[in-house]
Amino acid sequence: MNLTITPQTFNLLEEKVVYDSLFVPEQSSWEIVDNESEKTYIENNHYYIENLTQSRWNYYKHKMPDHTGDNWVITSNIEILSKDQFSQFGLVWGFNEKKEYLNRFAISADGNRAVVMCFQKDHNRVFHRFQKTFTKYKNENTFELTICKLNNYFYFLLNRELIYICEKSHFAERGPYFGYYIEPGLKIRSSSISVNKLTIEEDTKSGFDSLFF
Numbered sequence: 478m479n480l481t482i483t484p485q486t487f488n489l490l491e492e493k494v495v496y497d498s499l500f501v502p503e504q505s506s507w508e509i510v511d512n513e514s515e516k517t518y519i520e521n522n523h524y525y526i527e528n529l530t531q532s533r534w535n536y537y538k539h540k541m542p543d544h545t546g547d548n549w550v551i552t553s554n555i556e557i558l559s560k561d562q563f564s565q566f567g568l569v570w571g572f573n574e575k576k577e578y579l580n581r582f583a584i585s586a587d588g589n590r591a592v593v594m595c596f597q598k599d600h601n602r603v604f605h606r607f608q609k610t611f612t613k614y615k616n617e618n619t620f621e622l623t624i625c626k627l628n629n630y631f632y633f634l635l636n637r638e639l640i641y642i643c644e645k646s647h648f649a650e651r652g653p654y655f656g657y658y659i660e661p662g663l664k665i666r667s668s669s670i671s672v673n674k675l676t677i678e679e680d681t682k683s684g685f686d687s688l689f690f
């Protein structure tokens with residue numbers, strides 16, 4: 478089912494941009510790294526990320542604005558430049574500086590799987606996991622990932638298609654950070670990442686629920 482985020486979908490009173498990436502070297506606060514295990518840089522208004530390790534995932538974070546509130550949308554456009562078919566890339570959120578507990582919404586590099594999960598650092602424990610398989614994105618290299626937090630639910634969209642809904646109690650909300658996730662053997666670049674604050678009617682049931690129930 479293809480869905481686009483609109484005021485009608487969410488019973489929105491207001492949608493306000495509180496963070497929008499500006500991938501310009503002199504103005505961006507995203508991490509720039511160049512060593513034997515990872516490389517990131519900004520070029521032509523894109524953020525490039527490469528994982529050079531054999532077995533370790535990496536992440537790159539930004540602090541969500543303090544005035545974001547409880548209802549928000551994170552959207553990012555990501556392109557695969559080189560890949561290991563079995564590795565994943567995507568977004569992480571809800572963690573603090575210690576990154577003891579994180580949530581992630583990731584896509585496999587072969588385009589066959591989307592995974593949503595809450596996990597402990599180094600994957601020592603997995604507290605929640607959902608996987609969806611498909612074939613229509615098998616040869617795709619560019620993806621739009623959207624995470625929407627609305628009332629008591631999270632909504633996950635891939636290329637504006639709703640693929641999963643889950644109660645927020647299944648996810649960690651330990652801190653204000655969000656960002657990119659990348660596994661070994663991958664190089665990606667992102668043209669944008671943004672956070673929008675949602676103001677909704679008080680009697681809104683729960684976002685997309687009104688479309689299904």
